[in-house]
Amino acid sequence: MTHLTFEPRFATANNAEDSQSPLCDQQFLYYSRHLLLPDWPEQHQLQLRQKKVLIVGMGGLGCPAATYVAGAGVGCLLLADGDNVELSNLPRQTLFRQQDLGQNKAQAAAAALQQLNPFIRIEAIPTMLDEAQLSRHIAAVDLIIDCSDNMPTKLIINRLCQQQQRSWLGASASGYQGYSWLINPAAGGCLCCLGHQQPLPPGGCLQQGIYAPLVGLLGLQLASMALQQFSTNAPRYSFVQIYQHQWQQFNRCQLLADPDCVICGATTNV
Amino acid sequence: MSEMIPIFVNGEPHQIAASTDLQQLKQKIAPGQQVAIAINTEIMPRRLWAGRTLQPQDQVLMFNLVAGG
Ligand SMILES: [Zn+2]
Numbered sequence: 001m002t003h004l005t006f007e008p009r010f011a012t013a014n015n016a017e018d019s020q021s022p023l024c025d026q027q028f029l030y031y032s033r034h035l036l037l038p039d040w041p042e043q044h045q046l047q048l049r050q051k052k053v054l055i056v057g058m059g060g061l062g063c064p065a066a067t068y069v070a071g072a073g074v075g076c077l078l079l080a081d082g083d084n085v086e087l088s089n090l091p092r093q094t095l096f097r098q099q100d101l102g103q104n105k106a107q108a109a110a111a112a113l114q115q116l117n118p119f120i121r122i123e124a125i126p127t128m129l130d131e132a133q134l135s136r137h138i139a140a141v142d143l144i145i146d147c148s149d150n151m152p153t154k155l156i157i158n159r160l161c162q163q164q165q166r167s168w169l170g171a172s173a174s175g176y177q178g179y180s181w182l183i184n185p186a187a188g189g190c191l192c193c194l195g196h197q198q199p200l201p202p203g204g205c206l207q208q209g210i211y212a213p214l215v216g217l218l219g220l221q222l223a224s225m226a227l228q229q230f231s232t233n234a235p236r237y238s239f240v241q242i243y244q245h246q247w248q249q250f251n252r253c254q255l256l257a258d259p260d261c262v263i264c265g266a267t268t269n270v
Numbered sequence: 271m272s273e274m275i276p277i278f279v280n281g282e283p284h285q286i287a288a289s290t291d292l293q294q295l296k297q298k299i300a301p302g303q304q305v306a307i308a309i310n311t312e313i314m315p316r317r318l319w320a321g322r323t324l325q326p327q328d329q330v331l332m333f334n335l336v337a338g339g
Contacts, residue, residue, distance in 0.1 A: 148337075151335075151337040172336055174337065177333070179335055179336075193315060194306040194313065194335055195304060195305075242333055246281060247281065251308070251311075251329075251331060253308040253312055253313045254311060254312050255313050256312055256313055256314065256315055258317065259317060260315065260317055261315075
């Protein structure tokens with residue numbers, strides 16, 4: 001490959017925040033395969049540099065999602081996770097290596113991603129966010145990607161995004177079952193419209209097991225959906241994509257607002 | 271004998287009585303379970319289940335959002 005030597009700190013936060021400066025030569029090279037796409041002019045790359053994305057959960061979904069969002073040049077990533085890297089994570093949590101065992105996931109992921117893309121700003125939040133913190137971060141970013149591994153967190157994000165009328169992406173998986181979604185409050189429909197308000201049995205992948213390639217697929221979907229949200233042809237409706245393992249395919253189903261929904265029903269009826 | 275029609279539930283072929291609605295199908299396939307139901311390309315709010323009569327070749331997905339990752 002090339003013998004470009006990267007000065008470790010030659011372009012990070014300052015470049016990411018400077019809206020007017022054009023791409024430098026290294027950035028042109030770095031993003032060249034995207035810039036060759038017919039609908040990906042330099043202007044689009046500069047717009048991505050202005051975007052701020054919050055990723056909640058840096059496990060099997062968050063690692064691939066963050067890798068491709070970072071690689072595409074989204075200018076600022078906030079990565080939140082309170083857990084530490086364990087041996088059983090390594091098969092599917094692709095940003096981690098053996099030397100990361102015991103390290104906080106958000107911090108280990110931020111370090112790995114900064115190596116992958118030195119041109120963006122990456123902040124690690126090494127704690128489990130409480131509701132007030134989540135609410136503040138959601139208000140401060142352009143897009144929220146829920147990669148958490150538990151339903152209570154997803155339901156809090158759902159409620160906060162509904163309150164703040166913010167679009168968000170999410171996914172979940174257990175065993176061979178997997179789902180990804182885009183919720184656009186302006187278009188109607190939310191996670192609670194699916195009728196799963198009651199807490200599901202805890203445990204997740206601890207008890208059910210989890211098919212590693214499926215969380216990878218879902219994480220990449222989230223990254224691609226996030227990039228599409230920053231383009232001009234973003235879907236305007238809310239939807240859920242349902243994985244069917246026997247065909248290894250996803251069915252996209254539009255999420256119709258449930259007028260009886262406790263979270264979005266009242267707003268929809270106004 | 272009522273007429274039977276072919277539909278698909280989670281990809282598997284099923285024969286059901288014509289004029290069966292989503293509510294009745296859910297009772298038959300997933301009694302007592304908390305599920306969401308998509309039919310063809312739309313997720314139906316449960317309020318509408320009883321009024322949605324199944325048609326031949328309808329593709330029904332019954333699922334329960336699981337958390338993990
Ligand atoms: Zn809702």
